[in-house]
Amino acid sequence: MTQIGHVPGAGTAAAAESERARKEMLRDARIDSRDGARPRIGADALCEALLRQGSDVMWGYPGGVILPLYDVLADHPKLRHILVRHEQGAAHAADGYARASGRVGVCLGTSGPGATNLVTGIGTAMLDSVPMVVITGNVPGALLGKDAFQEIDITGITLPMTKHNYLVRSADEIPAVVAEAFHIARSGRPGPVHVDITKDALMGQTSAPHPSDEEVLAGLPGYRPKMEGHPRQLKSVAEAITAAERPMLLVGHGILISHAETELLALARKAQIPVAWTLLGIGAIDERDPLAYGYMGMHGWKHANRAIQSADLILAVGMRFDDRVTGNVRTFAPKARIVHVDIDPAEIGKNVVADIPVVGDAKSVLGALLPLIDTVDASRRAALFAELATWRAESVESPWHGSGGWRDGVLSADFVVDRIAAGCDHDANLTADVGQNQMWVARYGGFRRTNSHLSSGGLGTMGFALPAAMGAAVAVPEKRSWAIAGDGGFQMTLQELATIVQEKIPVKIALLDNKKLGMIRQWQEIVYAGNYHSEQLNGPDYLKLCEAYGVPAWKVSKPEEVDAAVASANAVDGPAMIWFEIAERQNVYPMMPAGKGLSDLIDKWGDDGEDVTDGASGPRRDPADPADGSGSGGAAR
Amino acid sequence: MTPSSQAPARSLPGSGEARRHLIVAIVNNRPGVLNRVASLMRARNFNIESLAVSATDDPGTSRMTLTILGDEVHVEQAAKQLYKLIDVLKVQDVTDDSIVEHELALIKVRATKRNRPEIVSVAEMHHGRVVDLGDDAVVVEAIGEPGEVDRLVELLREFGIKELVRTGSVVMSRGSGSIEEQVKR
């Protein structure tokens, strides 16, 4: 046997195949000349499959093994590819596209570093149940496992953070896998699905047909999301509602995902139940509605948290009792029976024991409940509503509602958020970043419409706002898209400024610049007794930065300049940015320290403008919650 | 408002009494499915005592038998999380069902010419049999309920165990019911 160099196992069939694949990978020549017909390859099948699923946009970044796809993109002109500046931006943009429109977002990247750059965005979508299809290229099949150039076990990496993932090794599999991926991503509890495709699968000739919907279902015998609530459970819920004196609806993302807004409102009205919402439940109900009581949780409104703590029945729909919502579970809503409605059976009994569990789609379950419940006259709840109104008034009027600082010429973040929302007639899509800015958006954004609030709740991903707002702007061009970010988060993904300029995506950016990692500073002040470290954050001259990128920009340091700047930014036909120099030490109040309960809010605001705390300061101590040992919690951590 | 310290405490899921549960899962026979199950169990902090993977009568599916420690809620949570895997077709907690539960162990025991007959008789009296007989070692095979296997292992430990391998439990319901038929339906 002749030895060929020192290739392991030289002379064997496997080695020959691997050598062929290695050459294949290096050969980046076009697969054909474009004159005349060319054979259909895996990459064509992929484009066709995306178009068949109704995708019109994908966010991506090229690289060696995914080049065969870029080689055929021009032949599928209906598929718009938007070149981002970092794959994380592609993933968040697909995510923002999906959140704003309810359609599946698509992003793609090359193998190795392209794929790992997508990971943060995949995790973000996973924890917030966002439908997304993520496509990556991989090295040719014969090189898998050989540590080939830019090979990483990316399906191994995405396995625990996707709803499902695939490694596709042949062109013939592509149509069926892509169809399955979309079905899984958008049905049931949505989530990201990752499809990793080897270069030879993208390049291989194929005549594989696209499957029908029935064929897709037949290929997924283990996947049948349960939509309808069990009649017996629904009856129990109806009885519990009839018996309750102080019921509260506690609604989450599930309402938005299943489009159950109408059913929610009808139910709330029929049984006269006030509604509180989680971070991702914002927009489930118009905040002006008399039954819309407030955003609850760690930085929620005190009155909303108070109402939950005093409720005798919690109707939790499409929410998952996240620790940012419940605080210490043992003291959560101590007097209440809990009804938990969720499409994901595993959410029930995961964080909180439900007295009446209902597995099903929020729209279907609420719709089915409606005829089962009695109409309640508002007079029956007069005492409750009077009390709730008092709590709300106290909460809204207390001095720590925002800083009130704008009256003295201090530019406070709550004021800025309020004015942006008003300046867009409360009809814009507002995408928050993570940290204090996120909580200010949640509290003061004045949301009236479903899917108009975008926020990385579960993963709390800094850098989310700009790229996600970019996705929202492309998905829903008829609505304004604002990104509201802190200076920390903005500096994590600001390279997408170039994308919005190149692609003329009209994102408006509100940079809430406190020259600090604000939420870190707040925690160090309150939880770590003022032992500050790494919270001071220098940034560039943002006007010059915007000038360099070609983004019209304004700098605002006084409250009276805010409205005009918002109007000017809105008037620009294209992207624009406002650099708000806000108070450097404003805290988000109230605040529930990690590990504490909803009744343990820190909610004092000092008269002299200095933040004071409610017995939480004093000698330095460890954060109360061992589960949050990092202590570097953003609101969503 | 009532300070939280005075409020009655809500019980936490999974805080009930832990015991050993037997879970049977029928899964697609595809590459990577074992990894999905193992990764899920690790990431979600479930305490697996044993996991046996095997063929079924249908080449398209495999069968996993897991023993998990935890209270009812915790184990139900594990089953529901397993169900979320697209490749998992059916999950059953059979702990309290009428079942046959067996495990196979191979035990290599230090032996001398003199004590070999003793080892053989200990094995035979306790659901074991000798499958290899050497001058200074004996391989005993034990098949039975895990408790019976435990007992034999303990008895053999006196002679000195050189090597031990156990498959983990596999179970099957008594009577005519069949999880495989349920999957096909």
Ligand SMILES: Cc1ncc(C[n+]2csc(CCOP(=O)(O)OP(=O)(O)O)c2C)c(N)n1
């Ligand atoms: C990628 C990432 N890294 C770290 C954190 C932890 N973290 C949460 S909030 C925060 C500070 C955010 O500062 P900034 O973006 O300036 O916003 P602000 O809180 O000042 O509004 C940090 C570092 C995170 N959530 N995400």
